[in-house]
Amino acid sequence: MNSKIVPKIPLDQRDSKRTFVIVAAIFAVLIFSVYYLEISFIEMLMGIPSFVMFFFEKFLPPNTENLQQYIPAVIDTLGYAVISTYISTIIAFVFGILISENTNKFKTLRVITRGFVSVLRNIPFIIWGALLVYIFGIGGIVGVLALILVTIGFLSKSYAESIDEISGDKLEALRANGSSYFQILFHGVIPQFVPAWINWTLFAFEINVRASAVLGLVGAGGIGVLIDTNINLFKYGEAITIIAVIVMIILLTELVTNSIRKRFV
């Protein structure tokens, strides 16, 4: 290079000042939060050993004596989870399509559905529980309804996000040959959506299996209530056994679904 001043080559044309302002604003909010909530990270790190110790001292060894007694609750839980996963998958799918910009061009309908799902998702469990019990009483139906309500909010949003991510390229071909909306949906969007769909549905099942709080709130029992009760009676060994059972169920379903997926889809 000769003595000429070397011109700088910027990597993008964005105003770096604005980026800086945004980053600074985020930092300010974070620092405010830490200060306002009086959170000390040192205290947190100091707590880690006792956190781990607590687990090993109290929860181990697991107590498997009453394993047989859990079976009815386990089966119940699975039943609830299966039904509500099925139903919410279908409903959430419709919502997901209505929310995604890729599949719903009507802005008003999109905004309305989005708002509706957002309300579903953001009304806390306890409120749903109370409402459902006041309306439907205690029993299986209420349990299923509670699970569905909770899952739909989450699933619809997740589906919509996944559909949004499906690239327009593939759909363009169908649009270009005059396919109707539903044909683009069924022949273009859905085949591409399948992997994400399986993923989310599995996750929904997982949520439904361990939705102790929801089922408990409406008096529908299930395995989660069993854990809470055992902990309230300080029977940690039994609680950890039941948790292990849940983990087992979830891992097993994932395994089965994955092998099915490999073979079928």
Added chain:
Amino acid sequence: SADTANKGWPEELTLVQMPNENNPNAASMHTALRDHLSKELGIEVKEFEGGSYAVGIEALASGNLDVMLASPMSYYQANQLAGAELLVTPQVEGYEYYTAFITKKDNKEINNMEDLKGKNFAFVNAASSSGYLYPKGTLVQEFNLDPDSVEQSGYFFENVTFSESHPNSVMGVMMGDFDAAAVAIGQLDSMIEAGTIKEDDFKIIGQTQNIPDASYIVRGDLPEDFKNALKDAFVSFEDEKYFEAVHNDPKARFIATEQDYYDPTIEMLDAINALEEEAK
């Protein structure tokens, strides 16, 4: 301050309120009690709202919590696990806590406790004093039942449900999901007051013995003089607004609790084998 350090007192006190079946207002939103204790003891007082006795008791055991509001059963557990001691009890004149056995007003088949045999019945949950242990104890004593079989279908009840909350039990009865249930009287009163149910929707067909009030319990390993100072501080608290808001009675006060206050309860719990597991 200087003298707290000398006496080996803790530098701050953590107090946890628990939502309580009998007075749901027991809330931490009233800063009056906290301020009073802080002034009397000369140390900082932190007050939290708890949600689970198990969490509170573990916190007592690990020294992260000093004072907690506890029901008889929880006190027993706290005593076993964390060596907690009874401190003070809020005393409200003329108000008694018990659990009522209720059924629907128009249920012709159930008129007294005996009629519960062969019916569908709901407890709250297996860790609840007023929703399970007391009513079960009453049934066991009255009908001479085997405490370990009460929940089994076809033994005394046709079927037993755990509804997981008092309002759930009430609604289940009102809707006919089960024939009868055991519900804390305080909860019934609140629901009537709120208009959720009406006085003449249901009838009370029996009740348990009186359940001692929830009491504040304190970590046992604090210095004796500190515990005494704490007790005095509670007893000298006379803010009528606070008692009105929390206990619905401006004249209510805290009184010091004898260490044997809960003994009858604990005996009863022992009688239904509720304590065998924790006794170890």
Added chain:
Amino acid sequence: MEHIRVTSKGSVGKSILLVLILGAVFFAAVKLINLDMQKFYERLENVPVVLSRMMAVDFSIVPDALLNIVTSLALALLTLVVAVFLAMFLSFLAASNIAPNRYLAIFIKGFFAIIRSVPSLVWGLMVIASLGFGNVSGFVAILISAVGYLTKTFTASIEETGSEIIEAMKATGASWFKIIYHGLIPLCITAFVAWITVCFETNVSESIGLGIIGVGGIGLLLTQAINTYNYAQTTTIVIMICLLMVVLELVMTKMKNKIKFGNS
């Protein structure tokens, strides 16, 4: 006339079998849970009664609620930021198309499956016993579930991107971390922002359920309103929460579109 299949022979049989299995599982479950649909229809009548009872608002709670919302938001935001960093790191270790080590990936996925399976009460217990009551505990408890959720969703998004970009970057000899930073993050960022939005909402609603470990905020206020059967206050608080969430969602969507369609 010879029949021409649209799907290969095997896959039709497989699809039928799959539908049969799925159907059988569903009906077995329905049988098991014993759903009384009759009761359900009868009780639908209660809907207007119960809803009308909730139809009341009490504005006196608003200032108090606003103050508490700040606490909830601050907590949710703080957790979110920490969780995003942790989850990003973990998810790139766990996503099968970029994971440096297959066994580590399986371990991470399994570990978080377990983490997510542990009920919040158990976390509450462990956190309180080690850290005591207060916001620190709330922070840790929300953090655990937020990291669990984000790791799961981030991993899924990364796995969906396919391998084209990864291949191109690999071919330049770029290291794992560089492939991620320069290739995958720009590619996945809109998906990430979407999950972060959902996670933020979950955090806020989770902080509502955290009364159990003594965290203040809007949740505490709400629980008290419910426990005292104060319908007007309950409704008011719920409306405020929903409004807050809708505003948040709008802001986040704006942000997402900006990233998606804006300049590099």
Added chain:
Amino acid sequence: MNPLLSIKNLVKVYGKDTRALNGITLDFYPGEFIVVIGPSGAGKSTFIRCINRLVNPSEGKIIFDGQHLEKLSGRKLRKERSKIGMIFQHYNLVGRTNVIKNVLHGQLSSTPLYKSLLGLYRHEDKQEAVELLKKVGLQDQIYKRADELSGGQMQRVGICRAILQRPKLLLADEPIASLDPLSANIVMQQLHTISLEKKLTCIVNLHQVDYAKKYATRIIGIKKGAVVFDGAPSRLTDAMIQEIYEGKESQMTLQGKSGMQLAVGQNDE
């Protein structure tokens, strides 16, 4: 004869200031085989995609078969689109769906939804699909998933799909870019024949001037969003070609030779 497609003053501006099309006016008649050539970035893809409204033009009129396409939407637009086949530069197949279904997508617009869902396409359609696939040498890949094919194989599936649509107008954006010379010739030959037999109008973007000259009945040169050449292949002189392609880019070969060489085939002549 009336034009099948009339384009009047077509303008497309991307974002604020990328003027990809700068006022294009053209008429296309039935049975014409038009090849559009032009340097990279000239606006060829944009032009083709404006015709069936995959890209919405900023200004101008597109009159196809008597209809003002730029004004249509919904069902009507779909109906017109079903008469316009399209072959994409990047194939745009549904990756997780198998080959024959991808081809049958060409008949979607004339198949009722429930039938298409159950795979109940008309027998003739299925037969034609299989025959088309055979013709392009994919008879062994009929049930393979589209994303397992090689580049050239995918392109051929896309071509079959467009032909199965039995369109009046066929748009193709670099249909032979990823094909080997033999396949490329077969494909061009096939498009050409169909165009002749069925009086089908084809508009094809190509980079290969030699192919353009061989198959086109009319060549259009686009440069910087404007038409710079429009006429019979025989009128496309070497000087003309040079003018079409020459631009800033040609001054920049490494060795400082200006880019006077064009398609190798022509240099060899």
Added chain:
Amino acid sequence: MNPLLSIKNLVKVYGKDTRALNGITLDFYPGEFIVVIGPSGAGKSTFIRCINRLVNPSEGKIIFDGQHLEKLSGRKLRKERSKIGMIFQHYNLVGRTNVIKNVLHGQLSSTPLYKSLLGLYRHEDKQEAVELLKKVGLQDQIYKRADELSGGQMQRVGICRAILQRPKLLLADEPIASLDPLSANIVMQQLHTISLEKKLTCIVNLHQVDYAKKYATRIIGIKKGAVVFDGAPSRLTDAMIQEIYEGKESQMTLQGKSGMQLAVGQNDE
């Protein structure tokens, strides 16, 4: 002279029974400009991708610069890969990132992590990136997002990225498929010159036999996963070309003429 790259008995089987490569043994020497031709689906892409292990070969040895690539992993593999540039058929750019950053990705492996995070590439690299972009006529698109470019523009960005890597071996999978003839010639010329000047070995998949003949120092014909031709361009006779490309597919032109026409350029001769 020692070969830069030695391939011994390379086999690749996809899934259970798609034998894409069927035992390929070849040596490549510094400064060679090799063009690989073959019908669609022959295994050309697979072959090229096996060399830098983007596809893991099922069997065989790949010895590059004295290293057994098939045995390497982790840092060592990365180090060898950074000496091998690659140009992709589908460009594989990071769509949301701008053009210059995409090009600079070529220097990632030699930029310390923290610097690359902050975008602090060496000034020479940035300058070279800009110059390369200018050479291929993209000086106006430097800050455009990669997904806003036309097909040919994207391809040119991909080429700049590979060259910026300053590799010893350059792999290219149909680098000029989407380029207009002028750009195509410029690009081939450029690759050719670099190959000569820097003794860089290039292995390029092409469909255009004419380009192959013009630029290659050696042509390799692949068919059904095996090498059917290997020699100087002059030795590639028309009969040979016909044999390479001829297969089932050639019997199937619409009119029943067998596919005897090859690249148009040659027919014209």
